[in-house]
Amino acid sequence: MTYECCCSDITLSEWQKKMNGVKPINYKWLVNKIKKYIPQLYEALALEYYNPYENKCGVNQDYYILVHSSVEYFIKKK
Numbered sequence: 001m002t003y004e005c006c007c008s009d010i011t012l013s014e015w016q017k018k019m020n021g022v023k024p025i026n027y028k029w030l031v032n033k034i035k036k037y038i039p040q041l042y043e044a045l046a047l048e049y050y051n052p053y054e055n056k057c058g059v060n061q062d063y064y065i066l067v068h069s070s071v072e073y074f075i076k077k078k
Contacts, residue, residue: 001033023060063077
C-alpha cells in the first residue's frame with residue numbers, strides 16, 4: 001500500500017472516480033495497516049488518538065480511503 005494523494009490535491013472528477021464503489025472498512029484494521037506500511041502517515045496524522053471521522057473511512061477496488069479531519073486520504077492498494 002502506498003499513499004497517493006488527499007482530496008485537496010485532486011479535481012472533483014478525479015475524486016468521484018476514486019470514490020466509486022466505496023464500502024465501509026474496519027477503522028482499527030486500516031489504522032494498523034497504515035502503521036505497519038506507511039508509518040510516516042500514521043505519525044503525521046497522530047492516528048493513535050481518537051478520530052471522530054473513523055466511520056467515514058472506506059475501501060473500493062483500488063483504494064483504502066482514510067478520513068481524518070474531514071480530509072480523505074487515498075491509499076493505493078498493491
